Amino acid sequence: xxxxxxxxxEKFLKKGFWLYLxxxxxxxxxxxxxxxxxxxxxxxxxxxxxxxxxxxTLVSAFxxxxxxxxxxxxxxxxxxxxRYDKVKTIIFYAFLTxxxxxxxxxxxxxxxxxxxxxxxxxxxxxxxILKIFSLYFIGINxxxxxxxxxxxx
Numbered sequence: 178x179x180x181x182x183x184x185x186x187e188k189f190l191k192k193g194f195w196l197y198l199x200x201x202x203x204x205x206x207x208x209x210x211x212x213x214x215x216x217x218x219x220x221x222x223x224x225x226x227x228x229x230x231x232x233x234t235l236v237s238a239f240x241x242x243x244x245x246x247x248x249x250x251x252x253x254x255x256x257x258x259x260r261y262d263k264v265k266t267i268i269f270y271a272f273l274t275x276x277x278x279x280x281x282x283x284x285x286x287x288x289x290x291x292x293x294x295x296x297x298x299x300x301x302x303x304x305x306i307l308k309i310f311s312l313y314f315i316g317i318n319x320x321x322x323x324x325x326x327x328x329x330x
Contacts, residue, residue: 221300228298229306233286237317240278244271245325252329272322279318286311 215223248271255263286293287308294304 222302225298225300225303226306229303229310232297232307233310233314236282237314237321240275240282240318241321242274242278244274245321247271248322248325249329252326256330268322268326271325272319275318275322276315279315283311283314286314 248267251267252264290304290307293307294301
């Protein structure tokens with residue numbers, strides 16, 4: 178039993194180390210990118226960019242339908258029981274659900290970009306930014322399923 182706790186604590190320390198290491202690496206890189214972007218854009222353009230990013234991030238939080246939590250709960254359980262067929266099934270359904278809702282919402286963002294730019298953001302420049310970030314929205318869904326899978330394993 179003590180060996181099990183030792184291995185769990187080692188896992189926790191190793192994963193925590195990598196998490197904090199990459200967090201400390203990413204934060205300055207993000208700040209440098211923000212400086213480079215703000216040098217080339219006006220203050221209003223930066224506001225529009227961050228408004229679109231915030232909008233996409235807000236919607237992506239509700240796009241999950243609890244699939245990440247189900248992967249985190251069931252994947253270690255099924256892996257421990259050596260039920261790899263169920264692992265495959267849960268990954269398939271999580272990916273299918275994420276991609277279906279992601280494609281529908283990305284289509285809404287892409288085809289409704291001009292409407293949202295005019296009525297929600299009240300800036301015509303945000304339409305093109307929203308079309309670009311609709312592709313990002315699809316990518317973030319794929320990343321979310323994969324990162325949750327690797328965290329659960």
